[in-house]
Amino acid sequence: MDWAEEIQYLVDVRYPAVEKIILVLDNLNTHTIASLYKAFPPEEARRIARCLEVHFTPKHGSWLNIAEIELNVMTKQCLSRRIDNIETLGSELAAWERGRNARSAKIRWHFTNTEARTKMISLYPKTVLLNV
Structure with a gap:
């Protein structure tokens, strides 16, 4: 929930005018688009997800x-x-x-x-x- 709310803040408050927000994320199981769907209604989660380009770091990266x-x-x-x-x-x-x-x-x-x-x-x- 916390992660999803932070992402919503990035999309709606911090960078509302940008076309895409590129996120580089670690591989925590909470840092997924699915978290948006757990936190928000499907339409809202989809709206937020469309604003994101997500790249995950390697699982065993340093x-x-x-x-x-x-x-x-x-x-x-x-x-x-x-x-x-x-x-x-x-x-x-x-x-x-x-x-x-x-x-x-x-x-x-x-x-x-x-x-x-x-x-x-x-x-x-x-x-x-x-x-x-």
């Missing part, structure tokens, strides 16, 4: 990891101090984003097998060798 890494970088580089007001915050974030884009900053988020085993050692099963 886009969320990349987004989380970028947010972490932003927090460390730009937000590691107290910012007094929303205008300054917006200005600081815009300057940080311009600089990052100008440098074509890249995220190297993948590991080699050795790095993954070291970093995620707690996820690997412990084995005990017995001399019998």
Whole structure:
């Protein structure tokens, strides 16, 4: 219901003049056109759905990891101090984003097998060798 109401807000309030709203969505089972039909009468759901072009991320994709890494970088580089007001915050974030884009900053988020085993050692099963 919440997702459907947010989509209705996008269509009717936020972007009422656009022909299509392109959504890139994760693969949560609640993020489907069917949710519109559960939340609204069929005519309303159909009207909203016609305004959408939906693209789903790969089920086993790592886009969320990349987004989380970028947010972490932003927090460390730009937000590691107290910012007094929303205008300054917006200005600081815009300057940080311009600089990052100008440098074509890249995220190297993948590991080699050795790095993954070291970093995620707690996820690997412990084995005990017995001399019998």
